[in-house]
Amino acid sequence: MLFIGLKKRVKIGKFPIEIEQEQAISPAYRQGIEQLIKRDLHPQAWKEKFFNPIQDFLGQSLPVNTQFYAKMGWTFNNRNDAAIIVSLDNKAHYILVVFGDEKKFYQDKEFFPILSRQVYNQMLKK
Template identity: 30%
Template sequence: MELALKHAAEQTLKDFPKLTADNLALSIIDVTKPSTIDRGDWHGDAPFYPASVVKLYIMAEVFHQKLEGDPEAARALGEMIRLSDNDATAYLIDLISDTCPGPNLEGRALAKFLDKRRVVNRWFASMGYDISAMAKPWSFGPFGREKQLLGGDARPNRNRSSANSFASLMLWIVRHRAISGADSDAMLALLERPLNPPRADENQVKEFIGESLPAGSREWSKAGWTSEVRHDAAYIELPGGRKIILVIMTRGTADDVKLIPAIAKSVLSELQ
């Protein structure tokens, strides 16, 4: 697996010269066998701004707190994962952290706000993850205390994850160990991505891993992109029976819609 990713990464860097090695991270887990895994990565522990892929951590925390049964939370989960809606994500972040947006805070009030927002970080840290998922994703912003949360110009509290961390979370869900088997099944239902999307505004297949998959494949995924980064984290079942978790994270070439499908195609070719 390690060698396959190395070859795929090297080919990608040749084919996309604007992409540099430090701006590419790959992680892969072969879960075809039910009792064992085969794992590899390329810069898999490198930290990246995760864009909307961070919503995987938010989803997991909603189930961890057993809030998914609430009708509004359930609706927000669907909008957040299936459509990558930032408003739904903001609602869920406030729900799981017991916070609300507003003007600047000072002193103890700000410290309490920041501590509450670390709820996802603390839970995943207890399981060995080094991630940050405390900031809301914004189309325009942030404002007020949400801007304070980032911690100044250096933005030390900005959302952060590695490809390996996302792959581990997907593995946890795919193996039906994320909180409970029923919770894992519910998360997989949210993540299932039709390769021929019924809605025109569904854009987490085209321009991402799903675009490169052969006919007859199935995919469960969460993509994310900004003007800075373009990522995808997917569990895929191939027609031949192989089952793979693949995470692709890129930075600096986010406007290239051919990049992630090309990387995925190269990885799959190396695995044949």
């Protein structure tokens, strides 16, 4: 497994929490960041775009009316996604961060969407 450093990963994983809880930034700045990372999950909003932060990532399998704020990334040997996810009824409100450095994860285009939907379904059961 290729590591970018555990300390750096923890910081990356904590950033969505700090945004959500307004710990690291002001409320006004939080709103600006949310506007930058807010994603429309309706397929017509992302299906035909060259830059597509939904397909093959955490948002693809979620209901279209889910509030979804995410920052994804990929290179030739990894795929990552960090998301704030809120169901329409607010029963599920959580942060999901996935680092896919193993070849089987970054080459498998179904892994992130399947994992995301499973977590979403479990969060609704709470």
